[in-house]
Structures are given as C-alpha cells and as structure tokens.
Amino acid sequence: MTHPLFDKHRATLDGALNAIRTRGYWSAYPEMPSPKTYGETAQADGKAAFDACLGKEFALDQPGRRGTVASETSPYGVPLAVAYPKCDPDALVAAGLKAMPAWQRIGAEGRAGVCLEILERLNKRSFEIATAVMMTTGQGWMMAFQAGGPHAQDRGLEAVAYAYQAQAEVPAAAHWEKPQGKNPPLVMEKRFEVVGRGVALVVGCGTFPTWNTYPGLFAALATGNAVIVKPHHNAILPAAISVRIAREVLAEAGLDPNLVMLFATDQPAETQALAKHPDVASIDFTGGNAFGEWLYANCRGKQVYAELAGVNNIVIDGTDNYKGMLRNLAFTLSLYAGQMCTTTQAILVPAGGIDTPEGKVPFDQVAADLGAAIDKFLADPAVATAVLGAIQSPDTLARIGKASQWGEVVLASRQIAHPEFPEAEVRTPVLLKCDAADEAAWREERFGPIAFVVRVADTPAAIALSERVVKERGALTVGLYTTQQEVIDAMTEATWRGKVALSINLTGGVFVNQSAAFSDYHGTGGNPAANASYADAAFVANRFRVVQRRWHV
Amino acid sequence: MTHPLFDKHRATLDGALNAIRTRGYWSAYPEMPSPKTYGETAQADGKAAFDACLGKEFALDQPGRRGTVASETSPYGVPLAVAYPKCDPDALVAAGLKAMPAWQRIGAEGRAGVCLEILERLNKRSFEIATAVMMTTGQGWMMAFQAGGPHAQDRGLEAVAYAYQAQAEVPAAAHWEKPQGKNPPLVMEKRFEVVGRGVALVVGCGTFPTWNTYPGLFAALATGNAVIVKPHHNAILPAAISVRIAREVLAEAGLDPNLVMLFATDQPAETQALAKHPDVASIDFTGGNAFGEWLYANCRGKQVYAELAGVNNIVIDGTDNYKGMLRNLAFTLSLYAGQMCTTTQAILVPAGGIDTPEGKVPFDQVAADLGAAIDKFLADPAVATAVLGAIQSPDTLARIGKASQWGEVVLASRQIAHPEFPEAEVRTPVLLKCDAADEAAWREERFGPIAFVVRVADTPAAIALSERVVKERGALTVGLYTTQQEVIDAMTEATWRGKVALSINLTGGVFVNQSAAFSDYHGTGGNPAANASYADAAFVANRFRVVQRRWHV
Known part of the structure; x- marks a missing residue:
C-alpha cells in the first residue's frame, strides 16, 4: 500500500x-x-x-x-x-x-x-x-x-x-x-x-x-x-x-x-x-x-x-560576437549587484588583447568597453533597480567604498535612487583593472558588485591562472570566450583538473551565474568553494544508513 | 564503442x-x-x-x-x-x-x-x-x-x-x-x-x-x-x-x-x-x-x-536450541582466534538466567556451558589449529596473557602446538565473566580471543546496554537469542537507533562474524566502529565529481 x-x-x-x-x-x-x-x-x-x-x-x-x-x-x-x-x-x-x-x-x-x-x-x-x-x-x-x-x-x-x-x-x-x-x-x-x-x-x-x-x-x-x-x-x-x-x-x-x-x-x-x-x-x-x-x-x-567563498573567473581569448559578449558580461556583473556565489569576480584578459571579428581589441579597450557596456545597460534607473536590487549587507557597502584601493577604476560604482524604496542602498558595479601579479587585490573574494579585469601574459597563462585560482581559492563557475577549439580543449581539461563548471561563449540569454535545477550541477564539490553539489548522488547517499537484520528460516 | x-x-x-x-x-x-x-x-x-x-x-x-x-x-x-x-x-x-x-x-x-x-x-x-x-x-x-x-x-x-x-x-x-x-x-x-x-x-x-x-x-x-x-x-x-x-x-x-x-x-x-x-x-x-x-x-x-575498533555484543534472552546456540557461539569466538573486527566481545546475559526448552539456565551456568562448548569444539588439535590459526601480533598475545585481570576466568586460554609450524603461537579463547558495572574491563575493545559473559539485570537492560555500547564504542555486529517476538522487536529498534547489523538466533551454519558480499552490508557507517559500509552508494558516490561544460547551439 x-x-x-x-x-x-x-x-x-x-x-x-x-x-x-x-x-x-x-x-x-x-x-x-x-x-x-x-x-x-x-x-x-x-x-x-x-x-x-x-x-x-x-x-x-x-x-x-x-x-x-x-x-x-x-x-x-x-x-x-x-x-x-x-x-x-x-x-x-x-x-x-x-x-x-x-x-x-x-x-x-x-x-x-x-x-x-x-x-x-x-x-x-x-x-x-x-x-x-x-x-x-x-x-x-x-x-x-x-x-x-x-x-x-x-x-x-x-x-x-x-x-x-x-x-x-x-x-x-x-x-x-x-x-x-x-x-x-x-x-x-x-x-x-x-x-x-x-x-x-x-x-x-x-x-x-x-x-x-x-x-x-x-x-x-x-x-x-x-x-x-x-x-x-x-x-x-x-x-x-x-x-x-x-x-x-x-x-x-x-x-x-x-x-x-x-x-x-x-x-x-x-x-x-x-x-x-x-x-x-x-x-x-x-x-x-x-x-x-x-x-x-x-x-x-x-x-x-x-x-x-570562491573566486569565479572568466578567460577571454577572443569572440565572434564582441558586443554580445559585453552585453552578457554586463548583465552577469549587474544581476543582484553581484551578490551571488556564482558571479564572476575576475576576468582574465591577455595583455596583447583579444581576437574579435573587428580585429584585435587591446586589453585596456576590453576593460573600457566592458565598463561602458555595464554603464549603458544600467542607464535606465527602472532597469537598473530591477536588476541590481539593493545591497544586502553593510559589509558589502563598505567593500564597494574601498574597492578603488584594489586596482585602477575602469567604472566607478554609482548610487541609484530607488523610486519605490527611498532608503534602499542601490549600487552599480565597480569595475577595476589590475595585473595578474596583484594577487592580494583580485584573488581574495570580494563579495558584491566588484569585478576585476586582470591582465595576463597570454591565453595559456590565463587558463593556467584560472586553474590555479580554482584549486587554491575555489570557484563555482568559470567562463571562457574563444573561437579556437584548442583553447576550448585546454580550458576544458583545466576545469577537469580544477573541478569547476565551465560556460563557453555565452553571448545570449544564459549567464555564467545562472544554474538551472535538474540540468546544471551547482558546484562540483571538488574545489574549495564547495564540498558538495546541488544535487547528485553524493549529496544524499550518506544522509541515511542501511541497518540490516537476518535470521535463519 | x-x-x-x-x-x-x-x-x-x-x-x-x-x-x-x-x-x-x-x-x-x-x-x-x-x-x-x-x-x-x-x-x-x-x-x-x-x-x-x-x-x-x-x-x-x-x-x-x-x-x-x-x-x-x-x-x-x-x-x-x-x-x-x-x-x-x-x-x-x-x-x-x-x-x-x-x-x-x-x-x-x-x-x-x-x-x-x-x-x-x-x-x-x-x-x-x-x-x-x-x-x-x-x-x-x-x-x-x-x-x-x-x-x-x-x-x-x-x-x-x-x-x-x-x-x-x-x-x-x-x-x-x-x-x-x-x-x-x-x-x-x-x-x-x-x-x-x-x-x-x-x-x-x-x-x-x-x-x-x-x-x-x-x-x-x-x-x-x-x-x-x-x-x-x-x-x-x-x-x-x-x-x-x-x-x-x-x-x-x-x-x-x-x-x-x-x-x-x-x-x-x-x-x-x-x-x-x-x-x-x-x-x-x-x-x-x-x-x-x-x-x-x-x-x-x-x-x-x-x-x-568496536565492542561487538550479543544479547541472550533465551533460545529454543541451547546446544545449537552454544556451538554457534563457540565457533564464532574461536574462528581466527577472535582476530576479526566482527567477532563478539561481550555476551550480555540476564542475572536471572535465560529461557531454554530445558528450563531456565542460570547466568553462571550459561557462562560455564559456553566455556565447555568452546573447550569441546577445540579439543581436537587438528580442528583447533585449522580454526584458530595463529596469533597475529605480540600485542594480542600480551592481551591474552593479562586477560584474567578483567574478570573471573570461566575458560583459560590454552596454547596449542601446531603440527606443521612449531613456532606458531596458537591460542584458544579466554572466556571471562563479569558484571555490567565492570565497564573498564569489558567495554574497551580487547582485540583477539578474549570474550566476556556480562551479567545484566534483565533482558530490557541488556538491550539498552547493547545500544549504549554500540553508540558509544561502536560495533560492526550484534546478535540476539530469544524466542519472544517482542524482544526481537525491541532489539531491532535498538539496532536502528545504534545503527548496527543484527543477527537473530544463529544456531546453524551462519555466524555473527560472517559478512557475505552482495548481501550483508559490512558496517553501517552509522556508529563509531566505521564511518562507511561495504558497500553501498555512499561508499562510492563521493569518490568522483561531475564537471560540466555548456555552450549555446
């Protein structure tokens, strides 16, 4: 029954x-x-x-x-x-x-x-x-x-x-x-x-x-x-x-x-x-x-x-849709003002720039264009407040306030008045740029709307750095933009070693910080960001025990 | 392919x-x-x-x-x-x-x-x-x-x-x-x-x-x-x-x-x-x-x-096959001279004795009869050496030597000469009896051929004590002898709480210390004796991680 x-x-x-x-x-x-x-x-x-x-x-x-x-x-x-x-x-x-x-x-x-x-x-x-x-x-x-x-x-x-x-x-x-x-x-x-x-x-x-x-x-x-x-x-x-x-x-x-x-x-x-x-x-x-x-x-x-905590990161080698990539990243960094465990903190960009259909875009230009994309996306206060929400904790507000010490400010955080909730603390993301060597700045988790465009030697160095950050600091998400299959392969193998979920060339309506139940495993449980995943067999198998009894018949 | x-x-x-x-x-x-x-x-x-x-x-x-x-x-x-x-x-x-x-x-x-x-x-x-x-x-x-x-x-x-x-x-x-x-x-x-x-x-x-x-x-x-x-x-x-x-x-x-x-x-x-x-x-x-x-x-x-380690134990309330029970226990305690993680160490017997078809058998008699059963089973040196094997470690030999300090000796350990290996240290089990209150004696794991018949107030006290020992000291196996369904039910529920495998009324060719692959879970992973079981989903599920990647099509 x-x-x-x-x-x-x-x-x-x-x-x-x-x-x-x-x-x-x-x-x-x-x-x-x-x-x-x-x-x-x-x-x-x-x-x-x-x-x-x-x-x-x-x-x-x-x-x-x-x-x-x-x-x-x-x-x-x-x-x-x-x-x-x-x-x-x-x-x-x-x-x-x-x-x-x-x-x-x-x-x-x-x-x-x-x-x-x-x-x-x-x-x-x-x-x-x-x-x-x-x-x-x-x-x-x-x-x-x-x-x-x-x-x-x-x-x-x-x-x-x-x-x-x-x-x-x-x-x-x-x-x-x-x-x-x-x-x-x-x-x-x-x-x-x-x-x-x-x-x-x-x-x-x-x-x-x-x-x-x-x-x-x-x-x-x-x-x-x-x-x-x-x-x-x-x-x-x-x-x-x-x-x-x-x-x-x-x-x-x-x-x-x-x-x-x-x-x-x-x-x-x-x-x-x-x-x-x-x-x-x-x-x-x-x-x-x-x-x-x-x-x-x-x-x-x-x-x-x-x-x-973790330091989620994205490697940009190149893209066949530069504007789509920038729009996608702008939304990712803005959503709930970055107060998600899956939001990207570090964007690793080769010092020599990235490949796009419009040609090579230099490092500084990538950072500036991303800042502009964020600014444009959040230009309408109605959109901005709906997407950003409010800052959840005074600690995060304080972090935003001192973010400029961690890098060169590409885009400063703005306060936006919320039409409906005048006391809401609404903040746009602050975008910084720095060198890979400035590890004390970008390799600590900076929870909230604080992201870094990090200058790395080249794409292989970016992939190696991503892997090292995942292994040492943990990450729930990493992303990659490239048009080269061998770069996808190298990054894929790096994420197998680091045990982190990889999103490749997101330029449309899916974002690296989104994790869909029943399809996306949230966390792998294999790097310091989490020791378990939503959800898999390991998430449930040890929550019960089997107790047997036996007798002759 | x-x-x-x-x-x-x-x-x-x-x-x-x-x-x-x-x-x-x-x-x-x-x-x-x-x-x-x-x-x-x-x-x-x-x-x-x-x-x-x-x-x-x-x-x-x-x-x-x-x-x-x-x-x-x-x-x-x-x-x-x-x-x-x-x-x-x-x-x-x-x-x-x-x-x-x-x-x-x-x-x-x-x-x-x-x-x-x-x-x-x-x-x-x-x-x-x-x-x-x-x-x-x-x-x-x-x-x-x-x-x-x-x-x-x-x-x-x-x-x-x-x-x-x-x-x-x-x-x-x-x-x-x-x-x-x-x-x-x-x-x-x-x-x-x-x-x-x-x-x-x-x-x-x-x-x-x-x-x-x-x-x-x-x-x-x-x-x-x-x-x-x-x-x-x-x-x-x-x-x-x-x-x-x-x-x-x-x-x-x-x-x-x-x-x-x-x-x-x-x-x-x-x-x-x-x-x-x-x-x-x-x-x-x-x-x-x-x-x-x-x-x-x-x-x-x-x-x-x-x-x-653990302190495996058996509760005896009664039996419809007293000789079969004694034979079964004698084999259990003798097999590999008790050097198994599943061998019984403590046999909990009511002070008032146990019910058998021949009537009530007093506590001391149960202990004496078990001692005699062991002695009889190991009387033939060929059987004895085959079943007992040799003592694996000097620590175990030393424990056997000082076992008499932990209780009243019901059956002393004997040394048996091995016909084929003259230097083999073959020892029969030592059987002790003591009161439940002598916890310092019988509640420590005494690895090797050392077992205790422990005097408890009555069957409910024995079940409660078994549960407490399992929870506090761990156990891979517990056993029960009874003819009463309500005693089986009470012990079953105690083993659910203590999370330990239960063998009921073993009087034939299966022994409490035997665990058959594919059928018996060895350990539950739910008490201090082991944090995992051979084998279940929990034993394997966390040994690998799933790393995903995704891209738009």
Missing part, C-alpha cells in the same frame, strides 16, 4: 527522476509570476500575507520557546520587526529525535510524497515567499520570485528525487540461499531498513534564504531525518514561512511537525553550540569561509555539506 | 549489479579451493609462487625507488624476508596524478572492464594470495583462502558494481532547450564529465590484508582515481601481489600501471605524511582508533572511509 501523497505526486516525482537521469531542461514549478498560473489574486494575496507577518511575533508552535528574536533589517528600508520564537536548541534536537521513528516507518515513498506536498504548498505561496525574500535580501522582484520561489522549489524537488532514487536502490528484504554442495542450502531472511542519520541542521545564507536552504532541507528530510533550519539572522522570514508550511503539511499527514523546525538566533555561538550537539548528525551550510572552516574543524564525525 | 574488457566481463558485472539491487545470495568467485575449479596444480602452483617471493626483493617497477623495506614476521614462524621497494611518496603521488587523465578518458565502462579483468586475475591467483595471507596474518588455511581470496574478490567486485552504477546514473551529455514563450527557445549543449577526486590512499590492516583493502582499492580505482595501497607493515605480501597483478593488467590494456601502486613502509609517520599530501584526496583505512582519529583530525577536506 503506497502512501496517498506518494500517489498524488507520483507524476511529478517521475518527471524529476527522469530529469536527473537526463539533465535536459525540466521544471516542475512555473517560473513566470503569471496570474494565469498562480491565480489572479496571487500577487496581492502574497503581499498581504507578507504584510500580515510584520511587526508581530511569527506564530510557530515549537518546543522550548524561551523568548523571541527580531534581527532582520530590510535592505529596502522597509520596517520588518518580525519576532521569531527563540527555542532551546536541546529541546529542538530532542523533539526531532522523537519525531524520527514514525518518519522512518512511513518509508522512502511516504517521505517523498510528504516532501512533494510541502513543495507544492511552497509553490502556491511563491508570491508571499518571494516578497519575504525580496525584502530581507535586497533582491529585485523578478529574481526574488524566480530564484526564491520556483527555482528554489525545483532545487528542493531535485534533492528529493536523488534521495528517493538512492533509497529505492536498497531492497527492503532479501531471501538468501547459499548452496552447500550435497547438503541442504543455508537459508536466511534479511531485512534492510533505511534509517536517517540523525537530526540535520541546515544553516542558510543572507542572500538566497530558500534557494540555498531547500536542497539540504529536502535531502535530509526525504532520507529520514528531522531538520532544524537555522536561517541567516537577516533573512529569517522566507525560511520561517517555509518551515511553517512544512509543519502544516506534516501535521495534516498525521506526522510529528517537529520533523521541520526553525532555530532563529543572531548569536553565532548558539549556532556553533547546536552544530556540536552530539545528536546533530549532519550540517548543511552556505556562507563564509570562517564559519565553514570552523565546521570542518569542529564537527568531526558529522556530515558537513558546505558552500563557501 | 565499448571497451573490450567491458564486453568480456559484461555478464559478471550484470550479475553483480543485479546482486546489489536484490542482495540475495550471489558470488562471482568460487569459495571452495577445489582442483576442479581452480585447476589440478593450483595449490602447488600457488605455494610455489609464494615460495618464490621469499628471501628476495619483490619486483615492482615503480617510480621513486629509494631502498627497500622488509618488515614482515610470520605468525607461523616461517621465514619471509621479502624486501619491498620503498618509494618516495611524492614520486608515487605525482605518478598517480599523471596516470589519471587517460584513466578518466576511457570512461566508467572501460574502468569497470579493467577492474573486472584485475579481479579475474586475482581470482586465478587465489592460492598464491591465500598462502601469502595465511603466512602474514596467521589465519588458518581455509579462512585465508576464502576470506583472502574469493570473498575479498567478491567485495572488490561489489565495490566496482556500486561505482559503475553511480557513474552510469550521470548522463554524458544533455541537450537543454528552455521554452521562451513566443520567442525562440534557449538551447544549449551540455557535457558531464566524471572526474576522479584525486589520488586515493588505501591503508590496510594486519589481519585481513585483501578483504579490507579491495573494497577501497576498487571503489577508488573504478571511479577514476589512481590508488596507492599502503599495507600493514606485517602483511605486505598479499597487497604487493595484488598490486603487481593490477599493474600487469593495466599495462596490457595500454594504460599507465601507476594507477595502482604500493607504498611499503613500517614508519607510521611516513604514512601520515602521505595521507596529508595535498594531492591525496581520499583515504580508506582499516585499523585502530588512534590512527583513525588522527586521520579524522588531520585530513580535513579529504574523504576518509574508516573502519576502526
């Missing part, structure tokens, strides 16, 4: 399973915020639901409540003042452990069905969640909707599909019959139980509170674990809404809602203590190197899935 | 793939050392090949040779004096890295085919390898043949099957076409390359130099990595023969033999330095806690698959 929610969502799961085996284009959740898809009143309803959260305590019936925390400040200057229940971490862990046996018992199909129901509900609430994402992260509306809503849901579904597939490969039972020559065979019955590893902690980041949280949340949940979501202290609301929806679905399905819990805190020491809790068995983390390194060092024996 | 070795071994691989999905009985390599299977001269040939190794340098054409190491002493007192080339670890790592790109290029099928050819050659050389296993580890002949030969080969094949399956789930290419409403779709070509994580180090143990080495070796090799095998300094020969065979197959297949290399050393510091080499990406280790903990602490960022 299959679980009713598994039956209900079977077609979606099958679609996802087919997608992860073929990795062509596929999506379960429509990315266009169209009234036809989401309902005529969806946008207004979502906005109203968001507004209803403001200035009061966020209702979440969790164990161990001992006060509230209200730590969010909107990059758009909107007053938030949402107070989240602050719960005793020991109480949360104990509640999670208590909830796990029944979650184990319903099996992989039941868990997949419940996860798919949660995802469907999240999808229906995309406008509300998108508004929460926008207002807490500073993303522009369209990105907040797509990346914070359907794209994040797709990533969650992708994790569920991998988790289901991995568990489905484990037989529930076996009849074991070993011949013994002329004697009767040895015969045993065996049972194989899929058991969650333990309570999972999922630590979110301040810029993508759902997109970077759902993969770990759903991978851990679908494999039989209770999950505690610890959002970034400035982007709690999108996670809190998501957790509340998950708890509602769990309760409706007759399960313990404490399989998904929120741990809201603005004290890193409290998160560290929770991470070290002996019953916390896995930790998913997206964020800075300092906390990531702390996890690696202090959470021995736990599974840690971490996405940290 | 598939690789010829993939075609050649396709049926075997298909059998293995089916076996890991169903986990009933299956084996690729015959476990009986029958002349009909292995050839009339196989035993003599194997002995001759072993003898030919003795007293000289073991030929192995590896880079960086800078002397030799000859560190083995046979527990049977046979002079070995095999000198192995000692190679510069940096040279080995560099050679491994150099060999990997061509290994990557032949793809998952080619790698599986080559691995299967190596396994077939290993199988044909089972007598030679078994003799080397016997003489270096002290195992009895039959165990050396079965566990050191076909069973180890089966475990290797199991790892290859999981590795192949995991890689086969990654599509090589995708055509990605994303609709854009009324506009033309976005279209991209994508390629997904399976890339080995880096050079793999496989550190073997002194008791099972092939059975515990082949899984890591073949899992790493099949997923695209070069492998350096570092055998225990007292059991190098079985690994060295295996490595040489692998190198022969690789060379014949036109591949770089440096994909499989031997690092022979008797200096732990040299192994530690190699483990910390930045290009060593994964480490498989079987052995003691001290080195395992060192790996966990010092090899951050590397994949560590470790099997360490």
